[in-house]
Amino acid sequence: MDTFQNTIPFVDISRPSIEEPVQSLTDKFGRRFEYLRLSITDVCNFSCQYCLPDGYQCNTSREFLNQDELLMVVKAFAQMGTKKVRITGGEPSLRKDLVDIIRQTAQVDGIEQVAITTNGFKLEKDIDAWVDAGLSSLNVSVDSLDARQFEMITGDGRLQSILRGVDKAIQHGLQVKLNAVLLKSLADHQLPMFLNYVKHNNLTLRFIELMQTGDNKAYFDAEHVRGEEIEARLAELGWVRKTKAQWAGPAKVYRHHDYEGRIGLIMPYSKDFCADCNRLRISSLGKLHLCLFAEKGLDLRELINKSIKQHAPQLLVEEIRALMGQKHATHYLDEGYAGATQHLAMLGG
Template identity: 55%
Template sequence: MLNDKFGRQFNYLRLSITDVCNFSCTYCLPDGYQCDTPRDFLSKDEITTLVNAFAQLGTKKVRITGGEPCLRKDVTDIIKLCKNTPNIEKVAITTNGFNLINKIDEFAEAGLDALNVSIDSLNPSMFKLITGHDKLQQIIKGIERAQQLGIKDIKINAVLAKQFNKNQLSDFLHWIKTNKVTVRFIELMETGYTSEFFELNHLSGQTIKNELLAQGWLQVVRGKLNGPAEEYFHPEYQGRIGLIMPYSKDFCKTCNRLRVSALGKLHLCLFAEQGIDLRSLLTEQDIPGTAKAIEAAMSNKHISHELDKRLTGATTHLAMLGG
C-alpha cells in the first residue's frame, strides 16, 4: 500500500486521458478549450503500464477523467484495460455526458462500475447558460440508460455558484425523491484562470449541510474507496446528497487519491506546484520503474492544499487535471 509520512494510505487513482473539453462551463473554461498544451496524450500501452504500476502499489480504484474523457475514441478500451488489471476492483468515469446515451452500453460491457456526470442545474435554460450547450435532456437519458444496464453507483456533480444555482437545492431534492442517484454539491474552487469568478460566486457547502440536518438527513459512513464527499441519506428519499467542501477544516485528512495527467505527470495534489514526469518510464513500459518512481514521490506529499491562502499551484483550470 502507498503511504505518505502523515500515515495516509492511497488506493485511488484519478487518471486524466485528455485535457480537451467540448463544454465551456463558466467556472472552468468560460472561453472554451484553448489548446494551450501539447496534445500528445498517454497511449493505451502507456496507460496499461501506469495502471499496473499503481495496482502493484495497492491501488484498488481507477477513475477516468479529463477534460472530457469521452472525446477519446478509445475510451471504452481504456475502461476495459483498467478493469482487466489485476487487483483493480473498481473502475469509474467522470463525464459531462454529452454522448453518454450513445456510449453507455459499451461502457457497461467493458466493465464500468461507477459513473459521475456533471449537471450543475436541472433547469434546461440555466444548464445551457452554464455549459454553453442545450443537452440536459439527452444527458439525463444517458443516465437513465445506465440505470437500466445495472450501473448502481451513479453520482451527479453540481458545482455551487451564487449566480447560477444558489437556490436550486429543492429541484435536486425533488429529483432524488424517486431517483436512486447521489447528487454531490461541490464548492467552487479557485484556479489560476478563475480568481474573479471565484470571488463573485463562492458558496460554502455548510449552508446546505445545515439545511439537510434540519430536515432529518443522516450522514453515511464513508467507504474505504470513496472520495472526499460527505454523503447524507433520508429514509423518504431514494437518492442521496453529497457535499465536497475543500475549504472546510481537515478536508485533506482522509486523502486517499493521487492524480496523473493526460501527459503522464504524477500530481500529489490537485493544487500542487508541479507534476512529476513519469512519461519516459511509461513509454518504456517499465512497470517496476514506474512503481518505484511513484513510491519515491510520496515523501513530497504535503499535509494539505493551501486554498484557504488562495494558493492554487499549477492548476490553471480544472479540465487540465480532471478535478
C-alpha cells in the first residue's frame, strides 16, 4: 500500500490544477494584441500648441467610465492575453480616484505591467502613491528642457517640478520615458539639450513625429519634421539600435556606450509603421478604437455594464473579438487621413 501511495501524485480536485490556456487576441493580419491603452478622461489642463492650443473645450460628455466599468474592461482584455495596460487621458491625474484605478488594474490576474502617461503636473507630489498602488512604468510629456520654450509649447510653467518628479520615479526603479514631439522650429536647438540630459539619466527620451489630427492641419504643415532626419544624425553620433522589448510600443530605440539613457523615435509616417501594431484603445466614454486614427470609436459601454451585472466578462470578450475584423492594415496617415481623432487628448495618443 505504501509503495502504491508513493507512486500516485496527490491531485486537489476542489479546483482546476491547470489553468486553461489564454487565446490571444489577434486580427486578420496575424498581429497579436497584448497591450491596452485605457483612457480615463479626455480633460487636460495644459494647452499644448500641437494638441489643445485653445485649452480644453468641454464640448463632449464628461460621464467617464467609473471604476467598476474600467475594471470590467481590464478583466476582459486580460482574458484575451493582455499583459500591459497604460492608463492615459487627457491628463489621467485629474481623476481623483487615479490611485484606486492603478491599484485595481494591477491586481487583475494576467496583468503584468501597469503604466501611465502624464503631463507630469502632479508627478512630484503623487508619484510615491502611484508606485505604492502598483505602477511599474511611467511616460511623461516633456517637449522641451528649456523652461521658457516648455511654457511656450504647453502653456504651463512647472517644468522644474516635473523634472524633480521624473528623478523620484527613476529612484523608485520605474521604467521611465520622456516624450517630446518633434517640431521643425525647435529641432536643431532641442537635440543637443536632450542628448546632454540622457547622458546621466537612466531613462528613454522619445522623439515623436508630429501627427496630423482633425484640427491641427495648418500647424502640422508648418511644424512637421520627419524622424528619419533625427535618426540619421544619431547614426552619425554613434548611436546603435536596440532590440525591441516585450510589449514595447512602436518606437525605435537607440543606445550609446557613453550614455546612461536611451533615445527613441516614433515615426508614424515611416514605411511599415503599422506592421507590428500590438495595442488597442478604449476611450474614457467606453468606445473601442481599433486605431488611433480609426474612422470612429465602437461603443461598448452598454455591453460593459451588462457584463458587470451578469458577472460575465466573456460577453465583452466575444464582442471585442468580433469587432477585430474591422481593424485595417494601416492608419493611412500618409494620405492625410486623421479619422475621428480631432486632437490627441481624446485618446492619450
